[in-house]
Amino acid sequence: MDSKSVVPDKNLPVLAGAAGLHTDHRRHFANFRFVYPVISRRARGVSLGINVNPDKVCNFDCIYCQVDRRETSETQFVEMDRLVAELDEALDVVASGELFELERFRDAPREWQRLNDIAFSGDGEPTTYRNFDEIISRCAEVKRRKGLSDVKLVLITNASMFHREHVQRGLKILDENNGEIWAKLDAGTSDYYHLIERTTIPFEQVLANITEVAKLRPIVIQSLFMKVSGEPPPPSEITAFCERLREIISAAGHIKLVQIYTVARPPAESFVTSLSNHEVDAIRDQVRHTTGLSAESFYGNT
Numbered sequence: 614m615d616s617k618s619v620v621p622d623k624n625l626p627v628l629a630g631a632a633g634l635h636t637d638h639r640r641h642f643a644n645f646r647f648v649y650p651v652i653s654r655r656a657r658g659v660s661l662g663i664n665v666n667p668d669k670v671c672n673f674d675c676i677y678c679q680v681d682r683r684e685t686s687e688t689q690f691v692e693m694d695r696l697v698a699e700l701d702e703a704l705d706v707v708a709s710g711e712l713f714e715l716e717r718f719r720d721a722p723r724e725w726q727r728l729n730d731i732a733f734s735g736d737g738e739p740t741t742y743r744n745f746d747e748i749i750s751r752c753a754e755v756k757r758r759k760g761l762s763d764v765k766l767v768l769i770t771n772a773s774m775f776h777r778e779h780v781q782r783g784l785k786i787l788d789e790n791n792g793e794i795w796a797k798l799d800a801g802t803s804d805y806y807h808l809i810e811r812t813t814i815p816f817e818q819v820l821a822n823i824t825e826v827a828k829l830r831p832i833v834i835q836s837l838f839m840k841v842s843g844e845p846p847p848p849s850e851i852t853a854f855c856e857r858l859r860e861i862i863s864a865a866g867h868i869k870l871v872q873i874y875t876v877a878r879p880p881a882e883s884f885v886t887s888l889s890n891h892e893v894d895a896i897r898d899q900v901r902h903t904t905g906l907s908a909e910s911f912y913g914n915t
Contacts, residue, residue, distance in 0.1 A: 647691065648699035650712060652721050654911050655835075655872055658729035659712065659721075660767070661703050665691055665748055666737025673738060673771050674811040675799075677839050677880045680736050691742065697751050700731070704759055730765040730793075731756065740774035746783035753790040765793050769835070772796040773814045775822035784826065794832045795872070796823050801853025805846065820857060827866030834858065834871045838896055840886045851896055855903040862904065871904075873897040874911035887913030 646667065653660040668690070669680055706712050707728045713719055731752055733739040742748065749766065756764055766787055774780045787794070800806035803816040826832060836854070838846050861868060873896050875888040888896075893910045900908040 645699045645703070647696040648703045650703060650707065650718070652718065652725060653729065653732075654877070655874070656729035656732075656767075658725045658727045659707055660730050660732045661700065661707070661728070662735060663696065663700070663731060663733045663739075663748070663752060664735030665696075665733060665739050665742040665745070666735045667691065669736045670741065671737035672741055672773055672812060672814060676809055676811060676841070676882045677837060677876050677885045679878045679880055681881050691744075691748070693744070693748065693751065696748070697755060700752060700755050701759075704728070704755070704761070728761075728764055730767040732767040732769055734769040738771050738773065739768065740770055740777070740780045740783070743779065746779050746786060749783040749786045749790075749792075753786055756790065762791060765791050767793050767795060769795045770797065771810070772798075772819050772822045772826070773812075775826050776818075788830055794826060794830070795835045796826070796832055797836075798823065798834050798854070798857065799837050801850050801855070801857050805850050805853075808841070820861075824861050824864050824866050827861055827868060828864070831867040831869040834868055835874070836871060836896075837874055837876070838888055838893070839876050840888060842884045843886070845888055845892055851899055852903075855900055858900065858904045858906060862906075868906055871897075871900050871906050871908040872911060873900065873908055875913045877911075877913045 647664050649662045649664065651660050651662060652658070671678075671680075710726075713721060713726050733749070733752075739745065753766060756762075756766065768784075768787060775784070784792075784794070786792070798819070799809050800816070806816040806819075823832070823834075838851075858868065858871065873893055875893050876885060877887070890910070890912045893912055897908045897910045900906060
């Protein structure tokens with residue numbers, strides 16, 4: 614593959630100005646299957662997504678997820694060599710500035726026209742991939758070869774699989790290559806967790822995994838709150854959420870940042886809608902006040 618193969622998809626809609634860039638996280642770019650660039654509101658720049666779940670298999674079924682699992686994907690398996698080649702090419706496209714000549718990215722604010730990270734995310738939970746440690750290692754090799762030590766490797770995860778050996782090996786490789794873990798925590802109680810995440814994995818397992826991982830390195834907590842059938846999370850849930858954060862800290866866990874955000878892209882479930890900016894800020898302020906942690910707001914479509 615060479616950079617000449619990177620062409621805009623003329624059948625895709627044009628974004629209406631820079632304000633809409635963060636709402637466009639489609640996982641298709643040119644003729645790539647596994648690597649996709651996005652303008653990330655949380656990274657404040659370009660994030661190169663690595664989709665290691667093209668089959669859309671996930672152990673969570675979050676009500677706010679934008680992945681429509683009722684439709685099957687054309688790509689069912691990860692072709693490791695192709696993924697690495699796509700990453701290599703995508704890094705060149707960003708570095709050369711070619712990315713921002715494309716209609717889809719040309720409205721990116723100049724200060725966001727930079728590569729922030731390579732993010733393992735995609736159409737499912739990346740840590741369920743059986744060769745998770747290998748893919749982390751291969752991508753880290755590409756990053757080192759290109760002299761991109763300042764570029765982060767970000768794992769965006771639901772924290773359900775941290776106790777598995779192949780995941781622990783992958784996390785160690787992340788640690789050695791400017792890695793950062795963004796662990797999902799969208800609830801304070803088991804009942805609300807199961808309402809939002811729709812999984813058989815116990816809430817207690819996720820909390821224990823986050824705590825154990827945070828004892829070994831500082832992590833980012835990513836927390837998406839939304840309206841469900843028009844109702845925001847009850848105040849008691851946010852209070853319980855803050856208490857869970859305090860428990861992680863009390864157990865010697867290190868949390869460098871709590872990201873409070875809401876729905877920015879159309880979810881698969883129509884009964885899920887965004888919180889207002891004011892509602893997001895109120896949760897952020899409560900986290901700051903009750904836990905003493907650093908917390909940031911990220912808004913939805915407004």
